[in-house]
Amino acid sequence: MHSTTTLTAAALAERFGLVLRGDGETEVDAVATLSGAGPRQLSFLSNPRYRSQLAGSAAGVVVVGEADADGLGRTLLVARDPYVAFAHIAALFDPPQAPRPGVHASAVVEAGARIDPSAEIGPLAFIGERSVVGAGAIVGPGCVVGEDCVVGAGSRLVARVTLVRRVRLGERVLIHPGAVLGADGFGLAMDGGRWIKVPQQGGVVVGDDCEIGANTTIDRGAIEDTVLEDDVRLDNQIQVGHNVRIGAHTAMAGCVAVAGSAVIGRYCLVGGGAGIVGHITVCDRVVITAMALVTSSIDAPGEYSSGTPLMDNRSWRKSAARFRQLDALARQVQRLDKETP
Structure with a gap:
């Protein structure tokens, strides 16, 4: 460097x-x-x-x-x-890029949008109706800021970032290439053997000083908003479902998936590839190790893991065959306990 x-x-x-x-x-x-x-x-x-x-x-x-x-x-x-x-x-030795105020000739800004004079709108960018780009913000090449969005002061959308609609970024938010915020949440209802789509009428709210990695996706809420509090740090290729709430100062490594309506506390760390099911709560200061699957709420701070550790394939296959015998073995132990004088 x-x-x-x-x-x-x-x-x-x-x-x-x-x-x-x-x-x-x-x-x-x-x-x-x-x-x-x-x-x-x-x-x-x-x-x-x-x-x-x-x-x-x-x-x-x-x-x-x-x-x-x-x-x-x-x-x-x-x-x-x-x-x-x-x-x-x-x-x-690596200072952030300073904005070059103005709107590039190839950018498209809808008539109802408001761009601060100190902001930079890069080539081939699009700013939609009723959207606001704040002081010193940078909307990089090929970015799309859809309708009813806010890009807070000092925030930077590096390149090809998409804010679909109703996305509100706080100040000094950094979003890396390919990220998509505000797409439809996965809302479906079964009606007579066919899925019907549940309209996703909420938005996405991102607090100050957050960072969102490349190709990460954050869905907008069904009715209320999906929320990232201040100083949340998300790595690349993370999926955050609709109506999720992530507490301040929480960090998640690559390929984490958080299902809809989960609530994650503050100062949590989530390892790469972990999964968190929907409609559960994780309290503050929880560490979830890589590839773990969280299937129920966590109400005590600490470190949590799930899954089997890596071993050679022959040993794993033997262990996997024995998994099917665990219930029978447990019942046999119970009978022996009862028979023991």
Whole structure:
């Protein structure tokens, strides 16, 4: 990662409240991994499994925790949480794209839409009736902002993002390419042996400082809105069903699926490929591990898992054959317990 920014170790220490050890005049203009960094690059150590790379790293500056700061004879920035400190520093070398105010000649803006003069509307973008694009927002190439939508101040739709209808984004929301917000929820009713569609009359409300990954989909509500509270972070290819509510500061990894009307608490972490069934509640500060299936409400904070661990195929096939025998075995144990004097 390279930029035009150059900062000294002393300046970084002062800016982020870190403890400097070594040469404060060491200059850095990029960040890199321990194994790949050069003398003008900054790296970090937070995972003990990479500690062996530290001695041989050519990085000019390394961010470390107190436990790794002694006896290294190099320029260090000592942090309470090296990964958090590195994230703040790395942002200096990768500043967000600044808007280029104006509407591209190839964009289409409906007469009833309102665009702040400081916003950027990119090539081939579309802004629908009664929609609003706020100050400093960026609507990138090929994006579609349908009717009755709001793109909050400082938000960015990177490219080919679709806000179908009745989607309201807070401030500083970042949405990556291919995401679709506000499509119809999966609402069906069986009538005489045939499905009929239940109209989806709600919307999607996204709070401030949220991030939504590439090709993620968030359906609009059936009657009330689908809601993401502030600082929710969604990875790529996630499905969020209609009328779901996700609490503030919750993060979900790729390919999670959340069925309609589920309520997820605040500060939750959901691992990749996990599934959450509809109409249940998950309380605050729950960790759901990768590929788990949540089939009932969770009312106590903690870490939850489901499924069988990976094993060689021959062992798994033997275990799978025995699954069918579990009920009979359980009944046999019960009979033996009753017969035991």
